[in-house]
Amino acid sequence: MLAYFPEIYPDELLYSVLARYHLHVCSRSPKHTLYDLFGEIGVRASVSLQSHLAALSQKIPADRGLSPKKLAHDFTLYFYYTAFEPKSVGECVLTSLMDGPADAVHARLGISASAISAPTHLRYCPTCLNDMLLRYGEVYWRRSHQLPGVLVCPEHGTALADSAISQRSSNQHLFIAADQKNCPPVTMLPFWASSLRHVTLLNEIAKRSVALLEHSQLPSSFGEWSAYYRSAVIDRGFGKGKESLDQSGLKEAVSNLFEPLSDLIPGGIGDTWPIAMVRKHRKAFHPLRHVLFQLFLESHAPLRRVAPPFGKGPWPCFNRMADHYGQDVVREIAVRREQNRVVGRFSCDCGFVYSREMGSKDSPRILDFGPLLDDQIRQKVAEGLGLRAIARCLVIDPGTVRLHAYRVGLKVPWKKLSERTVKTIARDQNSIRARWLEIQQIHRGLSRSQLAQRLPKERAWLYRHDREWLDQHSPTALRKKWSDQRVDWESLDCSIATQLRKAAQEIVREILPQRVTQAALERKLGLPRWLSKRRAKLPKSINVLVDVAETIDGFRLRRIAWAVSELDRQTLPTRSWRVRRLAGLPPKASPRVEAALAALEIADRSLKGGSY
Secondary structure, three states: OOOOOOOOOOOEOHHHHHHHHHHHOOOOOHHHHHHHHHOOOOOOOOOOOOOOHHHHHHHOOHHHOOOHHHHHHHHOOHHHHHOOOOHHHHHHHHHHHHHOOOOOHHHHOOOOOOOOOOOOEEEEOHHHHHHHHHHHOOOOOEHHHOOOOOOEOOOOOOEOEEEEEEOOOOOOOOOOOOOOOOOOOOOOOOHHHHOHHHHHHHHHHHHHHHHHHHOOOOOOOHHHHHHHHHHHHHHHHHEEOOOEEOHHHHHHHHHHHHHHHOOOOOOOOOOOHHHHHOOOOOOOOOHHHHHHHHHHHHHOOOOOOOOOOOOOOOEEOOOOOOOOOOOEEEOEEEEEEEOOEEEEEEEOOOOOEEEEEOOOOOOOEEEEOOHHHHHHHHHHHHOOOOHHHHHHHHOOOHHHHHHHHHHHOOOOOOOOOOHHHHHHHHHHHHHHHHHHHHHHHHOOOOOHHHHHHHOHHHHHHHHHHOHHHHHHOOOOOOOOOOOOOOOOHHHHHHHHHHHHHHHHHHHHOOOOOOOOOHHHHHHHOOOOOOOHHHOOOOHHHHHHHHHHOOOHHHHHHHHHHHHHHHHHHOOOOOOHHHHHHHHOOOOOOOHHHHHHHHHHHHHHHHHHOOOO
């Protein structure tokens, strides 16, 4: 137990508290401090997410009330980085921080792979430093100053300054306290400090980012976030058709709003991340992305307000075996549309699943009772109740009780299922199992999904009635193999550029004229919609595309030349109306095309002596 532990100041970072401890006790070395605080010398000093919090909490006097969870929640950036993560991820990260080591925490949260990086140096606010010296007699590192994308103090609105302490210090075991030496007075403000537009945007980002530290967000799944963002941008006029999105318009609107900050937040403003935010979330997005996107949504007022088909939720659970029966505790819903019907599938944490059609007054359709029903049936059978008595107690059909009792293998006092029914179930099960194994033997290379496509009915039956056996007798899940060979983009660029010129010549030589466009060239090479996604890596190919692609007028002039030669081949008079019809030109084209048609008319008149 430590005899002394520093008093924690408002908004102080745990890293700063431990650094002040090292300074106050005049520790001989960083390793000695680590042993005093954690009981071992291999702990790393982390600015954002400190590990081994359980060991640290045991060393701190109990009357301070600093449990491992409180240390993580109130004095690290835990809430910030888990604000938009599912509940399971947040719990996993918290366990790693408490028990340590937390080597994989940044990878688990997606921070390591994100284009947005943490500040290179610890930051401070000059105004805050003066207030700290007057109030406490020393300075410290604040949590709200170390967040990515936060360039102004959320309390004073002044520009934050970089200290002399790098977050990538060579000594990973050393906690460095803030002082007037490593936090020198600011002599010159950044260029953007005098711009009202810059400061206003940065203040909004700072306030929203700091708000994530104050309390934990309601845990939501990736699917819920993507559905919310997609619905929000459609409400703001970025929809196209019934379900499509105007991706270019959305990207341009986000870029215009945050364009002043493109150089201030490297990796945070550019690229196509707004489009990814409204698609299916297959990975975690940096909290700063969510902050920026929500700020964008609030800057655009909704054009229309469409209520969700089943309301905002939560919705009631009808599981009579649960203690929350009838209460609004269901938060997971999947909505599907079948012609003119809208059906919602509601899943509760207790395992109870039901569906309901929008506008219908019928009782919900129960899809899965969950594990609580089997437990209740076991308990009632042990009490000696009969079939119908159990059904009355659980308010379900006796047939349901009989079926569940048979599936869990209970010895029941009532008459079992008829021998015919049991034999039918067993016969079906044995034949389906045999068929499933037979196809695996014949086609050994099939994956799980490919096998399910060949045997959809068998797979559905096994999934519903024999899932444990299905998991044990299915092919091993395949993992995508990534090639270690890197792409030589320069050589590939030269090769594709040559192929594009050749493909353009082949299109021009076709008997029926076809316009040379980027889409036509990509289809000719067997790479539809491939080049446009790699413009930065294929500059020569893009230049060739611009060079060989035909404009509308250029293509129409080529059609006119083809139509003239075709009329000559058929020995028909070259009239302008014939050329216009054969070339597929509109009644009124551009001046350049109309001039070419007029020239044909004049030439024809001169050949005929001006008569028709």
